[in-house]
Amino acid sequence: MLANFISPDTTDSRLGIKARYRMLVDGKSVDAASGRAIDRVSPGHAGVIVGTWPEASADDVGLAIAAARRAFDAGPWPRMSGGERSRLMFKVAELILANQEELAVAESLEVGKPIAQARGEIGFCADLWSYAAGQSRALEGQTHNNIGDDRLGLVLREPVGVVGIITPWNFPFIIASERVPWAIGAGCAVVLKPSEFTSGTSIRMAELAREAGIPDGVFNVVTGYGDPAGQILAEDSRVDMVAFTGSVRVGTKLGEIAARSVKRVGLELGGKGPQIVFDDADLQAAADGIAYGVYHNAGQCCISGSRLLVQEGIRDALMERVLDISRKVTFGDPLNEKTKIGAMISEAHTAKVQSYVDAGVADGAELLLGGTRAGEGKGLYFAPTVFSGVNSDMSIAREEIFGPVLSTMSFKTADEAVALANSSEFGLSASVWSTNLENALQSIRRIRAGRCWINSVIDGTPELPIGGYKKSGLGRELGRYGFDEYSQFKGIHVTLGRPAPWFG
Secondary structure: OOOOEEOOOOOOHHHHOOEEOOEEEOOEEEOOOOOOEEEEEOOOOOOOEEEEEEOOOHHHHHHHHHHHHHHHHOOOHHHOOHHHHHHHHHHHHHHHHHOHHHHHHHHHHHHOOOHHHHHHHHHHHHHHHHHHHHHHOOOOOEEEOOOOOOEEEEEEEEEOOEEEEEOOOOOHHHHHHOOHHHHHHOOOEEEEEOOOOOOHHHHHHHHHHHHHOOOOOOEEEOOOOHHHHHHHHHHOOOOOEEEEEOOHHHHHHHHHHHHOOOOEEEEEOOOOOEEEEOOOOOHHHHHHHHHHHHHHHHHOOOOOOOEEEEEHHHHHHHHHHHHHHHHHOOEEOOOOOOOOEOOOOOHHHHHHHHHHHHHHHHOOOEEEEOOOEEOOOOOOEEOOEEEEOOOOOOHHHHOOOOOOEEEEEEEOOHHHHHHHHHOOOEEOEEEEEOOOHHHHHHHHHHOOOOEEEEOOOOOOOOOOOEOOEEOOEEOOEOOOHHHHHOEEEEEEEEEOOOOOOOOO
């Protein structure tokens, strides 16, 4: 057993919580009509069931869509003032904080992430709801008063309608909180379909929204598998927009389905984020950030900094520091407060990560550390893994591994670093480490990625937009731009006085 592995504590009393959740449709807690349910086994504690939720059919989802449609077409929510909506959304944020520990434990057990990380994420989500609540009363259109003495132009902002939101398993509470408050803050009604692996906290979010006074039908949650429960959101003509976060393969399929009814689509898909380290960087800070960037959430993060691009002159010194951290970082039991890296989401995914590591070795990359599973029989864990000698043709440099695997390449000049960063088909995130601000800014300006950092990684704030370039997606979430994603804009031409006659 690796010295930095924290073995799961099977006597932890929190493992005795087997929560049974019900979907929320039109303000009511309901089971699937079939009675079928999905049991979630903790990925960090072998054999322990930590949650159960309904397995919805397309018909079950259809009922949620109908409820959202009624809430939007005939309910009070889209017609409320921004101030009224804001007040209720602030209450949701308060309730999230009031239930932070319960939500954090559930998130930790369902996803396998460290409890300290989960606790921080729940607090951040309350901030997301608070920001969206404040901004929702400040949404505006435009006026054009300079188009002529007898003409006035108005641009009205209106909610897009019923929105289907499909979220993945790695950050279920955060990703829902990056979308739902912006959608309902714009006046929309929502049907949320979380991953079948991690549905419990999403249901609790909707229950807290109901407790806060969000009207029935505005925020619905259905649970089940992508086909049929998620796919129907793209197929059903009563849904005006679908927002999906997940793989390129599934996102492309949903986009094709939605196009048949000319449905608006928002997509946040894969990533292969570069971390560029120049020779003038603070190496200790960079090494710490690199480790965090690739090991956060066990590497199961679309904005993971999984490609390390390091300038040749500092390669050895930087790698020594990265390897030192990688050998010492604690991983294992998600419920242990000292754990930094938790469990993998499933057996199939763990095997997939192993296959990428094996392919990297077969392609000639040098495995410096890790590359193996840990804690066999105790849970799904993968050791921190570092490769060097990687080239751009290798699968570990091109494809999204979604595990704690760092692929290292070197460069000589800034132009070469930018070219390597842009050589990926993805463009979701990127980091630059340099104490020369001009060099850092000029480099980041040329990198085609939607979410970038200078001298940090995987940082976030509600004010800044997120989203991808290239195959990493379409649209933007968060900030004021996030409300545009869920809004329609109507141009109105007003004639003042009597218009000039067309006939006679």
